[in-house]
Amino acid sequence: MxxxxxxxxxxxxxxxxxxxxxxxxxxxxxVQLRLLERAxxxxxxxxxxxxTVATNLAMDWHRRTGRQRAAEEHLRHxxxxxxxxxxxALTVAIASGLQRLDADExxxxxLRFYADLQVCDIAQQLGVPEGTVKSRLHRATGAMRAQxxxxxxx
Amino acid sequence: MTDDDYDEALDAVLDPGExxxxxxxxxxxxxxxxxxxxxxxxxxxxxxxxxxxEPAPGVPAPARPQDSPLPARRTVRSLPQPRRPLRPLLxxxxxxxxxxxxxxxxxxxxxxxxxxxxxxPRTTQGQGPITAPQPPAGIxxxxxxxASSWES
Numbered sequence: 001m002x003x004x005x006x007x008x009x010x011x012x013x014x015x016x017x018x019x020x021x022x023x024x025x026x027x028x029x030x031v032q033l034r035l036l037e038r039a040x041x042x043x044x045x046x047x048x049x050x051x052t053v054a055t056n057l058a059m060d061w062h063r064r065t066g067r068q069r070a071a072e073e074h075l076r077h078x079x080x081x082x083x084x085x086x087x088x089a090l091t092v093a094i095a096s097g098l099q100r101l102d103a104d105e106x107x108x109x110x111l112r113f114y115a116d117l118q119v120c121d122i123a124q125q126l127g128v129p130e131g132t133v134k135s136r137l138h139r140a141t142g143a144m145r146a147q148x149x150x151x152x153x154x
Numbered sequence: 155m156t157d158d159d160y161d162e163a164l165d166a167v168l169d170p171g172e173x174x175x176x177x178x179x180x181x182x183x184x185x186x187x188x189x190x191x192x193x194x195x196x197x198x199x200x201x202x203x204x205x206x207x208e209p210a211p212g213v214p215a216p217a218r219p220q221d222s223p224l225p226a227r228r229t230v231r232s233l234p235q236p237r238r239p240l241r242p243l244l245x246x247x248x249x250x251x252x253x254x255x256x257x258x259x260x261x262x263x264x265x266x267x268x269x270x271x272x273x274x275p276r277t278t279q280g281q282g283p284i285t286a287p288q289p290p291a292g293i294x295x296x297x298x299x300x301a302s303s304w305e306s
Contacts, residue, residue, distance in 0.1 A: 012199030087197055094194030114195040137168055145187045
């Protein structure tokens with residue numbers, strides 16, 4: 001069973017993957033349900049497994065409902081408007097960058113830099129070669145970097 | 155620095171096992187960007203918990219679905235909402251009306267019992283006409299004043 005902090009991390013992964021409101025709640029419950037039904041075996045920590053399941057659920061949700069555009073709209077509308085705050089400006093930039101990524105790139109970025117999974121673990125969990133994960137991560141990072149505020153970018 | 159140089163540094167940071175002959179300033183720039191992205195993702199992810207109000211000091215936080223030991227069923231939202239309790243005034247009116255109705259139903263029976271036992275006339279709250287007293291059981295009632303059979 002996940003701790004409340006771990007569940008919050010799973011919710012964060014779902015949020016960064018474009019799910020909102022009731023869809024996010026449903027997906028979070030689905031992750032917990034799958035955790036109860038099938039204990040993770042391939043990854044060491046349950047939270048890493050849960051985060052991967054969360055990204056898979058988010059991708060399924062986008063495919064099933066065809067709401068990629070809606071997810072992008074969600075990301076756009078959740079961006080705060082107070083750009084004087086550097087944290088808010090950064091949040092805006094990250095949201096803008098995420099909506100420009102495709103689902104695969106967004107998945108590896110969130111798993112690597114939010115869920116804190118290693119490249120080899122992401123590759124194993126997603127069933128793709130490590131090189132694929134690296135290349136997606138490289139593209140995603142480059143796209144995100146282009147969106148960063150000037151004062152925080154290099 | 156060129157984009158190619160930066161990409162090389164980014165690869166070196168993303169994969170520490172790669173080429174380590176990357177200029178330090180490029181590596182640091184890439185590391186700083188990745189840290190910024192990481193921090194931005196964390197900031198953005200905080201909005202996933204924003205609708206949940208923070209409890210006041212000393213007040214226990216309400217249990218959230220994800221805090222419960224077992225996951226809530228997905229059909230919770232489809233369950234019918236519980237009925238609202240009747241408003242106190244309406245409930246009081248219904249109680250009063252019920253009491254009046256029960257009293258009205260019981261009053262005739264109660265009045266007959268009193269008349270038989272005591273032989274006293276019964277009035278309707280002192281406003282109705284006084285009726286003749288009923289004789290006790292077994293004694294015929296008095297004939298009308300113009301009955302001839304009684305006189306004979």
